[in-house]
Structure formats: structure tokens, C-alpha cells
Amino acid sequence: MNFNGCVFYIAFVCIKYLYLTKLMLENNMEQASTRKFSVSLSFEEIRLPPFEDILILGNKCPQGKVGVYRSFQLLVPDEFEVVEPKSDIIEAVFINKRLLKKIDIEKILSILSDKVFPFVSESEILKVDFKVRINYDPIETDSL
Numbered sequence: 234m235n236f237n238g239c240v241f242y243i244a245f246v247c248i249k250y251l252y253l254t255k256l257m258l259e260n261n262m263e264q265a266s267t268r269k270f271s272v273s274l275s276f277e278e279i280r281l282p283p284f285e286d287i288l289i290l291g292n293k294c295p296q297g298k299v300g301v302y303r304s305f306q307l308l309v310p311d312e313f314e315v316v317e318p319k320s321d322i323i324e325a326v327f328i329n330k331r332l333l334k335k336i337d338i339e340k341i342l343s344i345l346s347d348k349v350f351p352f353v354s355e356s357e358i359l360k361v362d363f364k365v366r367i368n369y370d371p372i373e374t375d376s377l
Contacts, residue, residue: 287361288327298325
């Protein structure tokens with residue numbers, strides 16, 4: 234290969250490199266201009282207070298029993314019964330009064346003491362979903 238052939242080959246390689254670089258840049262610009270975003274969205278209605286059944290306050294909860302009680306009186310007056318259980322960790326339990334029409338407060342506290350209180354830390358507020366379902370055996374009667 235003579236000198237002119239070498240120069241021609243080097244020029245060819247450089248032009249090919251520049252061409253490929255240009256194609257890559259154009260490809261990146263096309264990708265940037267066709268970038269798409271996807272958004273997932275969901276929403277639902279909330280009720281105040283943001284729980285329905287039972288709220289348990291630890292002894293060192295920042296809001297405190299009085300603060301939570303006052304906010305409930307503003308949001309949902311007379312809907313919750315406040316109970317102060319005999320516990321070193323629990324300051325208060327707020328129970329929706331509609332639950333008390335179905336099950337005795339002592340029974341609720343007994344269930345909470347066995348199943349929930351052991352998992353409550355002193356500084357937290359715990360929301361408890363407490364659903365009561367009443368079933369009857371078949372009812373027999375002489376006449377309808």
C-alpha cells in the first residue's frame with residue numbers, strides 16, 4: 234500500500250467514524266424526543282377521623298388523650314367512647330359507640346388486652362379494625 238492509499242484509508246476510517254458518531258447522536262436525540270412517562274393514579278374517599286372502629290393511644294403518644302379527644306369532638310362529636318384501661322403502656326382506647334350496641338365494652342377490652350395490647354408501643358397510636366358479625370342458628374317457630 235503506497236502513501237496515497239494509506240491517506241485514503243485513514244480518511245475513509247475517519248469519515249466512517251464521524252458518520253457513525255452522527256448516527257448515534259441523532260438516535261439519542263430521537264430517543265430523547267420520544268420519551269414517554271407513565272403515571273399510576275388512584276384515589277378514594279376518606280372519612281374523618283381516618284378510622285372507624287377503635288383507636289389505641291400509647292402512654293407517650295405525642296398527641297395525648299386530651300388532644301385526640303378534642304379533635305374528635307370537633308370532627309365527630311359523641312361518636313366515640315373513651316376508656317382508660319388498666320395498663321402500663323396504654324393511655325386510652327377510643328371505641329366507636331356503634332360497636333357498643335353490638336358487644337359489651339368489657340368484652341371488647343378483654344379481646345384487645347389479649348390480642349392487641351401486647352403489640353402496642355408506648356409512643357404510638359394504633360388503629361384497630363374491629364368488625365362484629367352476629368349469626369343466629371336457624372330460628373324455628375310454630376307459625377309465621
